[in-house]
Amino acid sequence: LEPVSVGLAIGAASALTGYLSYTDWYCRFAECCDAERPLDASALKQDLEEKLFGQHLATEVILKALTGFKNNKNPKKPLTLSLHGWAGTGKNFVSQIMADHLHPRGLKSHFVHLYVSTLHFPHEQKIKLYQDQLQKWIHGNVSKCANSMFIFDEMDKLHPGIIDAIKPFLDYYEQVDGVSYRRAIFIFLSNAGGDIITRTALDFWRAGRKREEVQLKDLEAVLSVGVFNNKHSGLWHSGLIDRNLIDYFVPFLPLEYRHVQMCVRAELQARGAVVDEEVVARVAQEMTFFPKDEKIYSDKGCKTVQSRLDFY
Numbered sequence: 001l002e003p004v005s006v007g008l009a010i011g012a013a014s015a016l017t018g019y020l021s022y023t024d025w026y027c028r029f030a031e032c033c034d035a036e037r038p039l040d041a042s043a044l045k046q047d048l049e050e051k052l053f054g055q056h057l058a059t060e061v062i063l064k065a066l067t068g069f070k071n072n073k074n075p076k077k078p079l080t081l082s083l084h085g086w087a088g089t090g091k092n093f094v095s096q097i098m099a100d101h102l103h104p105r106g107l108k109s110h111f112v113h114l115y116v117s118t119l120h121f122p123h124e125q126k127i128k129l130y131q132d133q134l135q136k137w138i139h140g141n142v143s144k145c146a147n148s149m150f151i152f153d154e155m156d157k158l159h160p161g162i163i164d165a166i167k168p169f170l171d172y173y174e175q176v177d178g179v180s181y182r183r184a185i186f187i188f189l190s191n192a193g194g195d196i197i198t199r200t201a202l203d204f205w206r207a208g209r210k211r212e213e214v215q216l217k218d219l220e221a222v223l224s225v226g227v228f229n230n231k232h233s234g235l236w237h238s239g240l241i242d243r244n245l246i247d248y249f250v251p252f253l254p255l256e257y258r259h260v261q262m263c264v265r266a267e268l269q270a271r272g273a274v275v276d277e278e279v280v281a282r283v284a285q286e287m288t289f290f291p292k293d294e295k296i297y298s299d300k301g302c303k304t305v306q307s308r309l310d311f312y
């Protein structure tokens with residue numbers, strides 16, 4: 001080996017180590033995209049089991065979906081989850097937990113994007129603008145980071161035209177205009193279907209069966225027949241993406257009194273306050289429950305618990 005090539009090799013090696021240590025150092029402070037970032041499945045499982053109350057199906061499906069997707073070294077399409085259920089049952093809450101486990105900064109990450117229909121896409125007459133904007137945002141963000149996460153809240157209020165603008169990114173394409181979306185994650189949140197989920201939960205309750213006995217098949221069947229595949233149902237017109245692009249349907253059951261109590265306790269703990277069961281009972285009793293005679297499920301789920309606690 002003549003001295004020149006040795007010198008070049010050493011130069012290249014030190015440049016490379018220099019670069020690597022620089023990026024390592026830089027990424028310690030700034031947030032860097034880590035498309036290969038592994039998922040700590042047991043940490044996610046523990047978080048879901050400890051923090052998400054009364055949603056055994058959502059816990060099971062989300063854990064399976066995320067673990068499977070992150071273990072797949074060559075996914076054929078982006079992961080798409082559609083979360084359905086009444087207000088206050090944990091859809092946004094669990095999206096936050098998922099974001100925390102996929103990107104170090106969770107919802108604050110530059111690689112996690114939250115769109116709320118009534119906020120970001122409110123005007124019917126601006127659909128074309130929204131479609132172009134959204135396609136540019138998604139293209140730009142995935143170009144910057146392959147495992148970007150997109151959360152669409154209030155899907156049931158999203159104009160169908162905007163849903164159509166999202167569809168190309170969710171499909172089984174190798175690439176779309178030079179960018180591969182197959183490591184991206186799309187989460188859709190919707191109240192649509194909440195009534196059907198509630199009816200199934202109520203049937204189980206009235207039959208004296210445990211809530212945890214409700215299985216996905218009990219809901220998929222009643223929903224797919226009753227709602228999803230029926231193009232004339234309100235849910236379809238609410239712009240729901242046709243089923244074959246959604247990998248997982250995640251149902252959120254209505255929350256019972258005991259779950260509301262758990263939310264009050266969790267909020268007291270989050271505030272560093274002592275958990276006074278007197279307060280827990282009082283706040284939970286302030287909530288309204290349905291059906292009117294049996295009063296089983298909280299009308300607002302765990303919503304307004306935080307604000308009610310401000311008065312104690």
Ligand SMILES: Nc1ncnc2c1ncn2[C@@H]1O[C@H](COP(=O)(O)OP(=O)(O)OP(=O)(O)O)[C@@H](O)[C@H]1O
Pocket residue numbers: 051052053054055085086087088089090091092093094189190191263301302303
């Ligand atoms: N199942 C749950 N387990 C624990 N906390 C919950 C649960 N559901 C709701 N909460 C609490 O209530 C707050 C509001 O819930 P969240 O925003 O997730 O409701 P949502 O289902 O997204 O409602 P909406 O459909 O109206 O957006 C959460 O931030 C969380 O503190």
